[in-house]
Amino acid sequence: MSRRGLWQDARLRAAWARRDFGVVFREYRRVSGLSQTHLGERVGLTQGYVSNVERGRRRIVQEAVIARITKGLEVPEELGGMRSEGVAQWNPPPELRERMAHAHATGRADLRAADAIGDVLAHYRRTEDEVGGRDLWPVVSAQLATVTALLPATSGRTADRLLSLAAEHAHWLSWVAAREGQQPGAARAWLDLAAGWAAEAGAADMAAWVGRVRARYLNQHGDPLRALRVAEAAYAAGPLSPAAEAVARTEAALAAAACGDRALAGHLADRAVDLAAEVPAEEDRPPWLYWLSPARVAAQRGEVAYASRDWQTAVDYWGDALPELVDFPRDHAYYTEKLADAAERV
Template identity: 30%
Template sequence: MVSLPSVPTRVWQDEAVRSALADWDFGQVSRMVRQLVPLRQEDVAALTGLSQSYLSMLECGDRRLTDVSRVVQFLTGLGTPPDLVRLPLPGISQPADSAPARTAAPAEAPPVAVTPTAPDPVLPWTADRMLSALRLAHTADTAADRPASDANGPVTATATSEVAGADTPRPASGIALNSMIQRWDAEQAEPLRRAAAGTRVSLELCDHLQGTLDELRVMDKGSGSGAVSDLARAHLALVVRVLERSTYDEVTGRKLAAVAADTATQAGWFAFDAGRPDAARAYMLAGLRAAHAAADDRLGAGALSYLAIHGYSSGDPRDAVRAAEAGRRRIERLDAPHLAATLLTRQARGHAAAGEGEAARRALGEAAELCARGRGEDDPHWLYWMNEGEIHGQSGSAHLALGNTARAVESFGHAIRAERNGERRTHGLFLSRAAQAHARAGDLDAACAVGEEAVAIAETVQSARLREHLRDLSADLRRGGSTRRSAVGSRVLTERIAALAS
């Protein structure tokens, strides 16, 4: 398994590198960093998210890097120390006079305020920071879910921000996510114990808290996130309150953190399925911190697997690949073939969304082999969905993204016929994607027949994500040519889909 390279500290002590940074000559910075490590252009591309062709032109002087967001992406991806640049990097708060005079940006590229992301990846990964990240994610989701007005009048964007607090987390950029992954990989978990005025926490209480979350999982897979999202948010608030106000020893503290990690990640998944992607990512990043505090690599890999879904669904496929690869690195010593297969399917979806067909097929093939091995001793109890049907369903989605509609139709057919074990939403999602594949292949009659089944499920399952897939199906049906019979079927189906939105 190939891991992302890194730039050692000694590189940033090189006077020529510092001089290039001071001049904002990022082509020279890229070339010198590669020579000093050494790295290939492909390595720098993987770290920064910039394409290899763009880096080649940058180093040759044919292109200049002037867009602030891409400058931040480039510098943060390489791990540039913040004191070497005047430009604030994501999550890094710098006083205006903190940078040496020689590193000030030239007049044509003045310092620009960049909104920090939270939880801040560069601050120590302590227990207190973990609690802060959990609270911030909860507060941000609560503020985002407030009505447009209340008894005191309209709630403006400023007022909502004040309710959430100045440190309300915003969605991490791709490069900030990379920084979070690196810190999760490198930081040592500190001792987790607390002596407070509250009651001493028992391991039995931790089991009860975990059991409540597991029941929410069961509700979600059958009824959709709309039925459980608020409950998960309240449950996370309870778990955080126990962590903050109770007394517990090291063993119990780790188990509490594990429950917090699992709850935050699931709250993120529920928020994502309910159509709140910003809140979802904040929860998932907080879950990653809590998994680190719990010293539980499986929970950390689980949080990264959901962040991968967020990435390929939100137009950031490289995020999906990075997150999945990082999760696989941390569990490679465990006997957890189903967890590894889950990460591989999500990595494959990232590759497919990026148009990397061969990489997607390799990842799917490896996932299928791991799935066929059955559950391992270290596979977590919460991973219930990995089976042959899941492999076929994810393969269908990858083929659909790559434009291989015939392969997508075939894979979705296998997925739909597989036993779903009460997973109505997942069954509906695969039906909706199968209908899209039929529509794009030009078979509108089949698309309407399968789409009707998906709509029937969507009418009883509270999932914004399923409704979004059905809206995509409507668009595909409108674009496709049709016979008189299929035109009638398409109209009826698109009307039913439109009715879901109301």
Template identity: 40%
Template sequence: MDREPAPGPWSHPQLLAALGGQDWGAVLRTYRKLTGLSQTKVGELVGLAQSDVSDIERGRRQVTSSEVRARLVGGLGAPDQRRDGARAHGAAPVVGLALSGPGPDEDLLARVASVVDSRSRVDADTLDWLDRLLAEHRRAEDVLGSRPLVGVMRQQLRTVVDMYASARGPLADRVVRLASEHAQFLAWMAQDQDQTAAALAWYDRSHEWALEAGDADMAATTLNMKAHQAWSKGRATRCVRLAEAARWSCPGTSLGVRGMATQMAARGHALKGEADEAHRLLDEAQAIMSRAAEHPEDEPPWMYFYSPNWFTLQRGMATLHLHDWSAAVDQLTAGLSAMPDEYRRDKAWFRTCLAHALAGAGETGQALAVATAVVPDAAAVGRPHSWNELHTTAAVLTRRSPARGRQLVAALRDFD
């Protein structure tokens, strides 16, 4: 008989998701957070030194040995996952259902399980439910950051792919489209964690599936996000080329997707120091986004965050690249004032950009105040991008005001 879930921390969906995704760093971090145990104590439970636990948590050591995996599972009292993976401990067929709030009725839940287990016919209600689940996970990632959700989304994508064999007609196209959206989300989360190769592989898979499903919006979005990745790595020319490909190679995209591609090209030109072209494209993008805002119902669901206010923040980042510090401060301040608090990860990022702009403008006291206030969120949900931007700000502050630069460095060290 299968063992029932262990009481205590193993009833928590975030810990189960980490275990389901074999993310052992997340398993150890979440287990310690839920139990209050130190790395030393956890090491005693699983037969590892404290330094080994620390290295696994920080991603400096990968768990590849079956012996170590067995020690981790046994020592932490993890539920048995040998039968049917995630469903061995009685979870719903998709691990992410535990995070999704109210689930479907019992009949719909049974249909999802039947589809996965026996290749029964897929129906529209099942796919509607998975659409809603994906939308909820996107919004959860805004608050939690990407790391806790990776294992969940990998399992969810496996469920979607398993449905393809039993889908017929238009429903088969919907399954492929849903798989493309899941792959794009996984790519974004890999990019958020600075896993460049994994992100590119997922974007390529998402793009392929989007083309197969005839989804121009997702095909263009994957190119947009690859442009964003190039921008984040300082590859300005590649950023521009990919953004231009998103603008012109996928006809029929929504205004919002088109506006995103246009501002992405502008940011690439700004990174190259080409102010005139950057401002021209930013003005074009702003006009497109204003039109898109008149009919938000026409936008694909993953564009829920993109709005004229969000565009103001994008303009602020481009202006920051052009070293127009005062304008960047104004734009980032205006955008942040209207950004909802639930966008915790993104709010941390734009606040670090604001701190950088203030430091560049010589407003060192304000820069230090903004930077130190955002350090906890940047450490919790903003690594590595927000965290790296804070280090850049510390360097700018050190040049302009060594004492304040040292203060920020000290604040960062407290969270390292």
């Protein structure tokens, strides 16, 4: 694999975005098979220096050293220009920019360009699991601007694809805004845009997903009855893919539990588990549901049980799910804490 190909690894890219050079060195050596000595030769550092960086005994802050690392490890252009405060300025890959320039110059956009944008968004969506959305906000915002700029010159399938992509971007921005405490204002404003674009594109799965997120916001802000209505409308709007229907039903189950209807919550949650079991392979699910693995389904079923005060069921599901969530640090930490709390209540 070429050095540039190594940088397709999500954990390596995430470490670079954080400017965590100890993790960068370890992850680069993991994917390349290099020793500390050979990595040091590439970046002009001794083996001892590399070892100290990996152990956290040395911090790299000098721009000259960072420049050597960037050159020696052949960090791709879209990852190379980071602000010193650590916010990643991640631009789309050069080939994507070329396609966009062609589309602007000719007044046309093709489905290949749309698919390329979708691939880039998929990468950032995964990386957000590790680095957080704040660092990725600028590039996703820029990509959304590119998508919407192309729309006036398109029609038919291409326009539908771009509208669906715009909805995916807007939903992601809404989710990050909510995590950053910009709720209900900015988070719901982005979600409104996503809902409109999904409807225009005829993208039923995305429309249902946006409804699911809206229901979550309502439930988080103390309005479970409205949340239940919105989530029910989301999964009833179909026809939907099994994965999209599963997450909408799970959100309805959480709202039903918050309303005190434990029987309905259990029924909805069990149906969601059955639906998700139909698509255990990632490639059979919509791209924004890449994370809906069997372990994630179990974790969500445990969440419904916990909301219904069924502590033992929550413990059972979370106990099964946790070993499979180690690659998602935030979720693993969250469910570990919830499992401990549920276990004390049994």
